[in-house]
Amino acid sequence: MSGPTKGLLFEYGFSVPPLALVFQFNPQQISRSRTVTIKTGNAPGSRGGYDFMTPLDTPRVAQGVELQAESFSIDILLDATDKMNAGDPVAGRFGVQPQIDTLRSMVEPKAQGPAGLQILASLDVGGARAFQRQETASVLVFGWGQQVLPVFLTGVAQKEVMHLPNLLPFRAEMNLTMQVIESQNPFFTADKLRQTAMSALNAAGA
Structure with missing residues (x-):
């Protein structure tokens, strides 16, 4: 029998050591969403889009339609x-606190230091001013199964359910939200190729 499915989240950068987390992952606990914004209200003589008669008209029909980046929400234990x-x-001493702090570090702003090393820069910055000049969000890679995608971690919520005598948690339920970085990068390009191949398999089996 194979072991439990593993998920991987690691920082794509020059940090030493790099931020990384490997965790048990149940594919049934993932939510993926993508939205399309329709802005065709000014199309003359129509409601919801431009007039069309043949597939040759579709580029004009789709004017004003914007595709938003895909987002993820997962629950991990x-x-x-x-x-x-x-x-x-x-x-035995720290429970899962090191893993929790790794996730929290992934979502906090970073300042670029000498030799590309990254250090936390959020100690005295908060609220709307969290990201200042020379500060960046961590570019992360999220992998599970055959899928590997570049993401920004947009939210971390934790629920500590069991604690050691020193009150550090040894069991915690975490909810992570991520946004895919849909740009020219090797991870997203490879996933689009994978998606195209899977779509071809579906068409062949239809």
Whole structure:
């Protein structure tokens, strides 16, 4: 029997060591959404789009239609029980706090330092001013199964459900929201090729 499915989230950059998290992942717990914004209200003599008669007219029909970047929402469980039972000293002392802090670091603004190293720059900056000049969001890579996509982590919500005697959690339920970086980059390009291949398989089997 194969082991549990693993998910991977890591920082695409020059940080040493890089931020990375490997976690058990249930594909049934992922939500993906994409929206299209329709702005064709000024089309003459129509409601909801431009007039068309043949497929040759479709480029004009689609004027004003904007595709928004895809977003993800996933729920993961961080649990140090197995490592604690195996005598892991880090898990026994800190539970899953290192993994939680890794996710929190991924969503916080970074300042570019010498030699490309990144350091946290959010200690005295908050609210709407979270990202200042010379600060950037972490570019992350989210992988599960055969899919690997570049993303921004847009939200981290945690629910600590079990704690060690020192009150650090050893089990936590995490909700992560991400936005795909749909630009010219190797990860997104490869996923579009994968998507095209899967669509061809579907057409062949129809």
